[in-house]
Amino acid sequence: MRKKSVFYLSCLLLTLFVSSKQLSAQIKGSLYAVNKPGLNWAKVGTLTLPQGGAEAHIQFYGGAGYNAELAQMGYTEMTIRTSNGASVVNGFGFSAFASRTGTGSFITAIRIMPNQAGVAATTYDIYIYMVGYVGMSIYQITTVDGQFTKAEVIATPPAGAFEVPFEYKTQNDTYLANTLFASYANGNVGIGTVNPQTKLAVNGEISAKKVKxxxxxxxxxxxxxxxxxxxxxxxxxxxxxxxxxxxxxxxxxxxxxxxxxxxxxxxxxxxxxxxxxxxxxxxxxxxxxxxxxxxxxxxxxxx
Incomplete structure (x- = not known):
């Protein structure tokens, strides 16, 4: 009985440790409001990440404007990952990518400026390029190994900052509304068919202004x-x-x-x-x- 109690207590402590680790990784804050027209760079804050494959994820929820129109709503997500402590890509000891969904896009660019070159970097300033009239948008940082310090100020990223590419990739077959299919195995795309035998197969009429x-x-x-x-x-x-x-x-x-x-x-x-x-x-x-x-x-x- 004593051994079982010790075992259950150990499991409980491990669960509490993991849960507290995950909860402590949730950092929320209000995105800096741009209350005037035009495009603006904003420094969101500074992310501290060690080398060795540490990751952080940032989810931005918001849009452009103060109305409830779909065209003013957007969602942007970015993932950053540090290197193995030795290798660099294009001079940076980390990499990152972002994706955008929703009708509106209130973030059109993201740049990251490390405090040092290569794998010597320990902190990363996050900058976003926002459209005018952002309103009361919010963002969330998720990281287990790092820390985040908010800034929320209008600031232009310095020269040499890492330009985050916007990518959206699915590593599997993709179905959209049962009418558009993309095969992961060969890259074939089907419209109106889920078994395309060519790079593009269309089961229906095609309308176009020009075919080259x-x-x-x-x-x-x-x-x-x-x-x-x-x-x-x-x-x-x-x-x-x-x-x-x-x-x-x-x-x-x-x-x-x-x-x-x-x-x-x-x-x-x-x-x-x-x-x-x-x-x-x-x-x-x-x-x-x-x-x-x-x-x-x-x-x-x-x-």
Whole structure:
């Protein structure tokens, strides 16, 4: 019984220790209110973190304006992590990233200035770039290994500060409203389908103001107008059409039904046929003029 009591007491003490550690990591404060129009840098405070993989997370809740409009509401989250005490990336002994959600974005940039270069850094000043009329926004710091000292003053970060990139990454398949799917395995994206076999698969109609398809200059059918291009004769073209029921080098209806159309490729092929038709027209025009000349001469002799 005594051993069991000691065991239960040890578990209770361990639980209380972990809980107190987590509770002490919650630091809350009001974001400095920007009560005038325009953009402003603000120093939120100073974060103290040791090297060796220590982390801190900052969640900003707020927006731009004083109304209850969705366009004025936003949420920004940042994670910072120190190095292993030896390696540096681009001269910094830490790294950080941030993400934004919500309709409005009241924080457009975040910069971090360490007190020393490389892995010698021990404190980090946090600066945010806010839109005007932020209002009464709040933020929360979560860290087990570090400490945070609030500043909440308008201040511009010094030169050489770390520019926090805004990223949003999911390390798994992503579904959005059952209509947009992104595969983690291959990066394929499906709209209206959850089994995309290509980089983008759309099960439905696409509306766009402009679609740009790139192609190599050498494959563009300007070669039709080169002197060494062999233009099929009109009888050859007629024979092919009678036999195959479609133009040469143009996919048949059954092929299109089975395989679809490659817009870039079909545009090149159609342009090739247009340029060939242009050559046929030029040939026929020359022959027509020759016939008109001969006819004029015959009429002149008869007179």
């Amino acid at each position: 398809v790139t192609t190599a200059a050498a494959s563009w059918p300007d070669y039709v107008f080169s002197k060494d291009y062999k233009l099929p004769s009109i009888p050859e073209m007629e024979s092919y059409i009678l036999q195959h029921r479609h133009l040469a080098e143009i996919p048949s209806a059954s092929e299109v039904a089975a395989n679809g159309q490659d817009l870039g490729d079909i545009n090149k092929r159609l342009l090739q046929k247009i340029e060939e038709l242009s050559l046929y027209i030029i040939q026929l025009d020359k022959k027509n003029k020759e016939l008109e000349t001969r006819l004029s001469k015959m009429e002149a002799k008869e007179k």
